[in-house]
Amino acid sequence: MNIEKIIKRIDVYRVMKVIALNEISNNQNFIYKFSYAGGRSGYSFGRSQFDVKNNDSAKKFLQKKCNFSDSDINRLLQLDKDILDLNGKLLEHKKEIDELDLQHIKSMINHVVRLEGLPEMN
DSSP states (O other): OOHHHHHHHOOHHHHHHHHHHHHHTTOGGGTTSOEEOOTTOOEEETTTTEETTTOHHHHHHHHHHHOOOHHHHHHHHTTOSOOHHHHHHHHTTHHHHHHHHHHHHHHHHHHHHHOSSOOOOO
16 A cells, blocks of 8 residues: 555544644643753643644744744743743643644655655555
8 A cells, every 4th residue: 555545534533632642641731731851842732742842833833823922932942940830821722732743743654655755555
């Protein structure tokens, strides 16, 4: 079976669950809360762990869809330890975060479809 036929049969929501298992050990609390993995990363959120420090789209999402101010974003970029209020603000936007994750997963699947030279699969 070729990859295009397989992709059509993929349940995107099940893929989201797999991503959650991999990225946040399926701890649903981390979807709508900022977490910090250390190293070069910044605060992240969502099943896909969108990194605010290294992902301009994540910053724009927080500003446009979650009404985060420049000051809020700067606190996240500075790794402010006291972000309970920002976690509360993020939690108010479950629907938007779920949609962002869904679109991200769909985008990854579509990317795979466009790759050339993929082998046939069983």
